[in-house]
Amino acid sequence: MSLSLPEPITAYFAAEHDPAALARCFTAQAVMKDDDHTYVGIDAIQAFMAEASAKYGATTVPFALEHDDxxxxxxxxxxxxxxxxxxxxxxxxxxxxxxxxxxxxxA
Structure with a gap:
């Protein structure tokens, strides 16, 4: 099954191991919440994503898309x-x- 995602979301998942590319997916004042932490702004998001990528080496495969509010x-x-x-x-x-x-x- 092929999942059609909006371009910014496709770019986000495609760049999961490239923190600089991930940072380019966000607005300057973006807010990201993960694992009971909140990261505000590109620098904070990029630092968190670089640390998580190095620590977990996770691979993400999207399989469903819904729209809500x-x-x-x-x-x-x-x-x-x-x-x-x-x-x-x-x-x-x-x-x-x-x-x-x-x-x-x-989760």
Missing amino acids: GAHVVRAEVTGNFPGSPIDLTYRFRLERGLVASLEIA
Whole structure:
């Protein structure tokens, strides 16, 4: 099954091991929530993503897309070096001007 995602979301998943490319997916004031932490701004998001990529080496495969209250909600299987791998996670994206304005990742 082929999943058709909006371009900013496709770019986000394509760049999962390239923190500089990931940073280009976000607005300057973007907010990202993951693992009970909130990261505000590109520098904070990029630093978190670089650390997570190095630590977990996770690979993400999106398999479902829904729309909810203006958000793009993507379900994805994530496999990596962490307890419980693989796991299905929910990525809730809000887009602005072709970039990710907010992203919330939850189990």
